Amino acid sequence: MTMDLHDYIASIPDFPQPGITFRDITPLLADTKAFGFAIHELAEYANEKGATKIVAPESRGFLLGTPMALEMGVGFVPARKPGKLPRKTISESYTLEYGSATLELNADAIEPGDKVVVVDDLLATGGTIAATNKLIERLGGEVVGLAFLIELTELQGRQVLKDYDIRALLTYE
Numbered sequence: 001m002t003m004d005l006h007d008y009i010a011s012i013p014d015f016p017q018p019g020i021t022f023r024d025i026t027p028l029l030a031d032t033k034a035f036g037f038a039i040h041e042l043a044e045y046a047n048e049k050g051a052t053k054i055v056a057p058e059s060r061g062f063l064l065g066t067p068m069a070l071e072m073g074v075g076f077v078p079a080r081k082p083g084k085l086p087r088k089t090i091s092e093s094y095t096l097e098y099g100s101a102t103l104e105l106n107a108d109a110i111e112p113g114d115k116v117v118v119v120d121d122l123l124a125t126g127g128t129i130a131a132t133n134k135l136i137e138r139l140g141g142e143v144v145g146l147a148f149l150i151e152l153t154e155l156q157g158r159q160v161l162k163d164y165d166i167r168a169l170l171t172y173e
């Protein structure tokens, strides 16, 4: 089966601010065929890369990463905002357009030799994913691929992530 997933993304002009076209994935999540197809495609990619774990940043990454991991039969690891994980963690801070942000991983979540695919709903500037990759690599994991539903090509995230293999199911300028 094949489907055009563009049909399940809503584009909202000037949200959350003038000049931004927001790509809303909730129509895709609400359609079991489109959602199932997207998860299957992403899981197939991660299997091809030999992934032994799936890591996703909160919160929209969780919506894709957890069903992928279940379909593949591998573990899921959340990358979370600070203060959410109650055990020993490692953290990475990164800069955003305005200000900075931090992500944390459980210190025991990744073991040396793990092959990891990182997944998120949308690739924009790549900052969140670059920080996630660093956390995985600090724990001895190998990032074997990056999987996205949507890539916003204009924002040049591929440049920031040029050392990594990337699969995006949909692209928008």
Ligand code: ADE
Residues within 6 Å of the ligand: 020, 021, 022, 023, 024, 122, 124, 152
């Ligand atoms: N995150 C960053 N840019 C976005 C956009 N245009 N739509 C949805 N999520 C985003």
